[in-house]
Amino acid sequence: MTATTPRPDVTGSHHTSSLGDDAFAGEPDDPRVQLDRDLGVFEPVPPYPPRTEREAEFYTLRDGEMFLNMGPQHPSTHGVLRVVLKLDGEKVVDLDPVLGYLHRGVEKLCENADYHHSIAYLDPLEYVSSLFCEWPGVMAFEKLLDVQVPRRAEYIRVLSAELNRIASHSLFLGWMALDLGGLTPILWSFIERDTIVEMLASLTGQRMLFNYFRIGGVNGDLNHEFMSRLGDWMSHATEQVEAGNTLLNENEIFVRRMRGLGKIDSKTALRMTMSGPNLRATGVPFDMRRAHPYSAYPELDFDIPTRQEGDCLARYLLRMDEIKQSLRIIDQCLHQMPDGPVMAKLPRLLRPRPGRAYAGIEAPRGQYAVYAISDGTDQPFRMRIHDPSFLHLQSVGLMMPGHLVADTMAIMASLDPIMGGVDK
């Protein structure tokens, strides 16, 4: 806005437009101060000398190379992530993710809240699969308290969590295509996701951050509305999932672009501490539900799909296979659902005896874990949240070199990181 443009008086009382524009000069709430300020750009190279070996190596350009800053506000980074790319022409040589734009200090908050409150802080971490964020938290606290969770509660947990896994994977399908430039699949996958999310809302009361699991059980028993919605959806779920798959699986542009992109082998994946679908896409049948059984999973029958290629296409197809297994699990849960209470009897104020507990589960993105230490008070002494997205984002650097700038988005999308979890 130029100084001569007429401007409405927004600051109220004693400022009137008759005083002219200079009346605002120097005022702290002068609107021009905000409007005329240069918004600034993110310089890819930090304004200080390199502090580590790796930083020095990355921020040194060889002949013909250049830096490109991507983010923190970029449509393809699934949140606020900044990536500095080192390019040679259109080829990516190296990249350096810069995190922390969404850091909220959840671990510290949990250490200053009591045990029940901490659970509520966990939901917004991986906000598309909230139930999986709560689960290791409540599991770790149950271990600290030596609580036995009622069997019905375990089944309800598995049932709702597997629904959430399908919702998360469907959304992945849409995002993945969106990052490759296809608009249609996200519209379809949102239909799928919304059906599930509405279903879970009738069970938990919320659409996104369910806050449903409690220490010792779940917040409420299955209700009629949830069961009827679930029944409706289950009758055509397989069909619908198949329809979504054919939209992309038989799309030649999609398949040819994804095949061989962002390859990683099983040994490197283990060294990069990857887990979940991204590790299984390299051929390692490692799934927490079988590797370290918890909850009701030992009683359920399902397969662990793996793929050998370790590229973007394998990661995508593997998630589609997982949806089918989740449907199997949900079906079994409904048939085997035991009767009984859904909450263990616990006092309102929890004071576990001093000790340590670790709980890891298989979330849609890999091993989600919480490590809790109790010092005998009503607040956790230490609450470590282990997020798989964080580690997967780290290995983008290994998969990227040699691919094109446009492929960074495809590779990142295929790893399915959620920045809420990465930045904690």
Next chain:
Amino acid sequence: MDRSFKARLERRFGDQLTGPVRQRHDETEVRIGPGDVVPVITALHDEPEFSFEFLADLCGVDTGEVMQVVYHLWSPTTPDWLRVIADGLSREDPRVPSVTFMWKGAEWMEREAYDMFGITFEGNRDLRRIYMPPDYQSFPLRKDFYLADDAARSPGAGVRPMEQTHVPRDTVATGKVRRLSPGT
């Protein structure tokens, strides 16, 4: 709880353990000195008797007295989680060898522990802050770091660590630091 696993650990690492091997629920816990991290982790990973190939988690812990680095490992040879605690790091200058030679993916977890606790991992090629801005000075997850919060003005001010905000800078708030009883 895998009793035979406890015996195996005691037999193999007997002289390197700084405390008893403890077991609770599905977890087995060993404590070692920071100097023994590399040989112990290498043995746990490489020896077929243990073959801990999967690093489940790495994090720092501030007990109020000392710093610890905690590794959680998974192996097909035991149904338990193995928790390796590198114990007794000084709070003034905590140092521990990096495990990035074994798991490259530990790099970011070590960066996080450095960012939050100020633990120096010797051998990590990229030990800089990861969440906090590069010019940040404090280590937020340390127990003498208080949250600034309006709760300080509440009737219960000063009862809980979160509410004890107005501690002058550069003061060693020893009396108010939450401590973990030794051996927990």
